[in-house]
Amino acid sequence: MMVLYGVAALALCMLSGTIVGELLGLALGIDANVGGVGFAMIMLIFATAWLRKKGKFPKATEQGVLFWSAMYIPIVIAMASIQNVATAITGGPMAILAGLGALVAGAALVPVLSRIGERSEPLPPMTEEELQEA
Incomplete structure (x- = not known):
């Protein structure tokens, strides 16, 4: 069950990063997502560091995040292929x-x-x- 929390944290960061990237693209007058995946990964790093510091990041939750972290490069390649x-x-x-x-x-x-x-x-x-x- 805790593994799902890790995946949920990653999904929330990905959604937030995508929104930030779209807004940045809009602000720059570009019809594209500008750095959404990068913003998502930065948010995930800060969120997991904060949760670890608070003691609210169980090992099983960390496994969910680590699984998708290992998938990061293929995801970026797939996203780049649509450009x-x-x-x-x-x-x-x-x-x-x-x-x-x-x-x-x-x-x-x-x-x-x-x-x-x-x-x-x-x-x-x-x-x-x-x-x-x-």
């Missing part, structure tokens, strides 16, 4: 330059981000109690 790529390419080289710029910046940041933090020991195996909760 009109042909129009973006024929509309000018700016779309291609922006995509290549993001690719180069992301590739350049991989080594930098991998050095953040200290090396740690791997997590211990799950106990029988943790396996039953999952």
Whole structure:
């Protein structure tokens, strides 16, 4: 049952993020959702951190959020596939330059981000109690 609460939290953040993205697109005069999925993920991070701090984020609820977090990349790819790529390419080289710029910046940041933090020991195996909760 608690897993459903995690999925519900994710759905609420996704709905809120979509609304914010649509409103931002409207404010900018663009007929598109501007960053809705990104806003949703940021809201989810803040909501789960707040719930953990308050002690109201049970392990089973966290499993529901973690399941959909693992699905994040395929969801983003599916959402991106509905965009009109042909129009973006024929509309000018700016779309291609922006995509290549993001690719180069992301590739350049991989080594930098991998050095953040200290090396740690791997997590211990799950106990029988943790396996039953999952």
